[in-house]
Amino acid sequence: MQGPIESLIAQCRPGWSLERDFYSDVEVYRREMDGIWRPGWLFAGHGCEIPRAGDYFTLEIDTDSILVIRGENQAIHALHNVCRHRGSLICDHPSGHANRLVCPYHQWTYGLDGSLLACRGMQDNLDKSKFGLHRVQAQEVEGLIFISLAAQSVAFDTARQSLAPLLRPQGFARAKVASTMDYLVRANWKLVWENNRECYHCNLNHPQYIKANFDHYNADDTTPRIQQEIAAVVAQSETKWADAVLAPAHRQTGMTVFPDAEHHIWFSANRTPLAEGYASESMDGKRVAPFMGDYRDASVGTLRVRTLPNFWNHASCDHGVSTRLLPAGPQLTAVRVWWLVDQNAVEGRDYDLAKLTPFWQLTSEQDWRICERQQRGVNSSAYRPGPYSTYKEYNVESWARWYLNVMREGVGGNCQ
Amino acid sequence: MQGPIESLIAQCRPGWSLERDFYSDVEVYRREMDGIWRPGWLFAGHGCEIPRAGDYFTLEIDTDSILVIRGENQAIHALHNVCRHRGSLICDHPSGHANRLVCPYHQWTYGLDGSLLACRGMQDNLDKSKFGLHRVQAQEVEGLIFISLAAQSVAFDTARQSLAPLLRPQGFARAKVASTMDYLVRANWKLVWENNRECYHCNLNHPQYIKANFDHYNADDTTPRIQQEIAAVVAQSETKWADAVLAPAHRQTGMTVFPDAEHHIWFSANRTPLAEGYASESMDGKRVAPFMGDYRDASVGTLRVRTLPNFWNHASCDHGVSTRLLPAGPQLTAVRVWWLVDQNAVEGRDYDLAKLTPFWQLTSEQDWRICERQQRGVNSSAYRPGPYSTYKEYNVESWARWYLNVMREGVGGNCQ
């Protein structure tokens, strides 16, 4: 890398893509881990994956294995999955159920909240209260679990207050996971986000997605016919739903503006209408599962949630799709995609995976291919930052500003 | 690495092999990329691979993907394969045909010469003339394409004037590719060259090659019988060919002296007789394809061309074999070998791959194994530079001097 990170940040021009080193340099990556990924609130998984006390899943953040486990009274505990005796991993399954957390090496035994209960074979004067598993901050909001590796307590209230009302009718807390797919995308995590923050690429790359949505129309190409169409769809919903939470919040073509770089707003949710004839983000627009949550009608468009640095979700009346990013190196991102349906839906009877998953599987994989091609290009010595479209890439520009602000300040990207 | 590159260079003794770090150190490799591979003229491929306007192939040099494309009026364009918008790779196929170069991400569209033709969705005031693809220097000489990533214009005239007359009768511009083979050789690129620059290793390693050639006889072991044999073969050719271009230029046993380290001569070509009974470098010495180029007779021996840092070719009356090196790391070299025949030759009727390819496939693969074994050995802490044979390794010595001169001066190895 040419010079320190500060001078690299200073080189970036507003309205232009980032400098090359941001996508490959190992020092930049370390700074991101320490300044964004460790302090920030990260989406970990869904509460419905661990409904009973003792249910757990694990995830890897940078060098760390984190255990997310349901405790007594529905509490969520996030713990470093590392024995306090000699450092062995405690659970090496990606998910499971345990009444006690027993280290497989020497059977040190912890409670679901990480407290050390037993360590047979150790000297009697060992003070067990000092050897509980190191704790990680955790929050559950309407069925979504977020964690933070920050040493200091990090506020979550504003995010909760903003997200909860919009999330509630979707019923993720009463959902079940119908399918998951895991990807190792050979691209820097920021390329994945930049791709997510614009629909300029949608027309030719996402033939399925653009049939269902209005995002790819922008100030330069929204025709009167399209304006009429979206107005009609919006009106239809608003008539039906007096409730502000169910009525569309995003009434134009193009994408919702996010993030808000200047105010460090790292979360947002909104409801967006689907195209005429689309009850769900599915291949033919028809419902692919029973209604979720409070919905009794398909006219709710899509609920869209996104939280920086690692989560987005598109949810229709019948199913929701979550995407979680976890960097695995400067040029590698581990991505998991979940399909969620109502907890009472039965596969084969109420839904069919062959109809549920293709819309977002195709759209996701189309994007991973784009990101990998871009990574190979930005690695070139000939790569130079290029100009963003003011019509179509306003969110990429906001995203880059958010990122540069956080990197400049050297503190957590989503501390409120 | 012990100390900076300069002191490493200073440690090298004339007549002895290079110090260990030259074969594995990452700083040495970076210096080579910047001082030899980027500024130098690199063999890219054959003009006959891209005969029509819009035909292209790509290759990887260091971190860069380069697109070599035939333009209008037979022009050759070499372009950085990186979109000026957000840096995506434009062509991710190794070869193909395109009327326009359209970036798959947002459809920015370029002409065959790299000029930006369209970027729908961008603001109107964008000056398209400033966003053409970054150009790479390219030259075609008698069907061989060379490129240079140098920022400054690099002279090619002397090379062209020297090589063209010798290349012309071979007719590579009127050839076709009959076969290619790709290798990832786990050895530093210099080990591959050092192996190429001597035939001391031929006797036991290349049983096929030594039957056809005189290279492996040297001052210490050329017997009167061998001298008579080569004199007879030379005389036969000279009688037939008054034309200096077709008559053998190299009339002794042993290898042509190359490179000329003191004058920075990075290219050479010469004609060398084959052993009695050999019409072609084939397993049994018989022709394996129709005559190429201007040849109407097998008595033309072999035309041999080599250019530093990455190309050599052995061509008989009926076929030519090109070898291209591209470093892929301090201990990894990507090698492509091409077999070329006359453009009108038809597989199955005029030539048979099972007869065409074995001679050089075997000889090449024998060498790759040698190089990989040597890499493992020079990695040892016990490796110390050893003495070159003055009889048999004079060219390795020249090669090492050429290399050290270029590294010392820190500029392009083959700038005339």
Add this chain to the structure above:
Amino acid sequence: MQGPIESLIAQCRPGWSLERDFYSDVEVYRREMDGIWRPGWLFAGHGCEIPRAGDYFTLEIDTDSILVIRGENQAIHALHNVCRHRGSLICDHPSGHANRLVCPYHQWTYGLDGSLLACRGMQDNLDKSKFGLHRVQAQEVEGLIFISLAAQSVAFDTARQSLAPLLRPQGFARAKVASTMDYLVRANWKLVWENNRECYHCNLNHPQYIKANFDHYNADDTTPRIQQEIAAVVAQSETKWADAVLAPAHRQTGMTVFPDAEHHIWFSANRTPLAEGYASESMDGKRVAPFMGDYRDASVGTLRVRTLPNFWNHASCDHGVSTRLLPAGPQLTAVRVWWLVDQNAVEGRDYDLAKLTPFWQLTSEQDWRICERQQRGVNSSAYRPGPYSTYKEYNVESWARWYLNVMREGVGGNCQ
């Protein structure tokens, strides 16, 4: 790594496990290579693998390939497997037989002791006496071969005097290799040793091992019944064997104390009784091969040998099992396990691999899984050194002290 190695060493608290960087940092690894692995005496293999002059095997230590070959008069030569001409590896097979060592590149030819015999093609004034293969120190003691890459001569006499009498009756010099298994364990070599130095983990991890042995009982859990049992077994042996070498030297439960960190004692051997009913470390305790060496009776318990930094062996009356570690990176260890039986034993008639190998194959693989899980845990930013059990991990504590002493002094770990 936080600061230099010295400050890292200074951070370590007696009685607690090592700091995180010791298990992953590349600078620590380099220091270990230079301070422990290169100067130290390393177990290389068994003399019975290379019985005749010209028999050889190779092994990789750090970047170096070492050739261990039987010379004339039963001498053992250890040589750098690197030609003095241009550095090629000479033998690239893991084992074989050669009357002369001929480099495959240019046929430089060496004797079994590494002296250069011929280099045809070189100038006449080359002084062959200066181009013998670089030698490595080698010692054979009762069929076990040790080597040292130290530049200076390293004493071996004390080790030989201590080990030889105990090794002799086992007859490794008159043995044969019945089977070998190779593993690449994804863990730092020290985790493998720390695992080896305690049996606190045995109860649940080694169901086979604990049936045969008393190691897993310690001061905190040895009941009178167990004390009686071991006393009975010991008494039985002592009655039979007046000879101190055959009688058990370790008469308690728990593991022999090793290493002796303060006196740099890097080797030890002792005889330990097996549980009642166990004639051999086999699945059912029955013999699985004919008696080895001088044994005529099963009441010899197990002979146990260990040498730092890379060897241990458990030998019963009928077979011995050797384990050799070779680091292949900060988080990777190459392990080979050998099963040895009497040289006259015939597979199928005298022994059956399906009965011979499972006991130690299972026990070994159980340990590799433990070590790999621990490596993943100690990589976590949440890992902190934990307390050792004074009852059960006294040897791990000694081991850590030995290691830190050697690292602090920056010299060979096992120079007497």
